[in-house]
Amino acid sequence: MLEFGSPLPEVVEALGTGLAGRELLDWGGVALRLTGMRAVEPPEFGAGRVRWRTATPVVMKGSGRDATGAMGPREAWLLPGEPEWPAYMQGNLRRKAETLGLDAGVELESVSWVGPKRSFAVGSGLKPGAAVEVELSGPPETLRALWSWGLGQANSAGFGWVKA
Known part of the structure; x- marks a missing residue:
């Protein structure tokens, strides 16, 4: 399939x-x-709260700065559990909602599980990530769209696919 x-x-x-x-x-x-x-069709998500686990790794870029604020020498791929990850994931969720003209009042409530780190070679190089289980809250229409789009970045390359 x-x-x-x-x-x-x-x-x-x-x-x-x-x-x-x-x-x-x-x-x-x-x-x-x-x-x-x-x-x-995506589920209704009428309660406005969901717990999703991804079937594929979620990839997310951060600022590239270390704990002192200095820029690092490499691309700033973040993994769940790293300090910048929740804020960048939250921003990604809101940008997706805004892009679609939907209510951006979606919140990343928690990350309840993180799978092993995996890296995949795609056209632009290696992308590291990990499957995650997250709890989100927000407007049902926005949650439906996010379920169909996926979590994190590089969704068109197959990353961040939410399990049905």
Whole structure:
């Protein structure tokens, strides 16, 4: 099974149209036989509180500054548990909501689990991250969009995919 997600229905429709009628999909040199497609609607999240665990690592860039405020020599990839991670994750959640024109009143309440660090090679180099379980609160419509988009950065590369 292969899943694609987007908080924009137009993107999902275009993807579905592009795949409709195809029997085979070349996915990075791997032949995938298409036997069916279906749209999965995000849950309602009516209570305005969720606990999500990601199926793929969450990647997040920080400021690149050390504890003294000096800039470091490398890219500033953050892992859950590092001091800047919650603030940068919170900012990422709000920016996503604002980008979609939704209520940005979403809050990262806690990180309740962190998986092992994993790094993946993508077009722009290695991206380190870890799967996480987070508790969020916010408007149900915003939570629905975030569920469809994913957590953290590089979601289009498959990072931060929320388990259904």
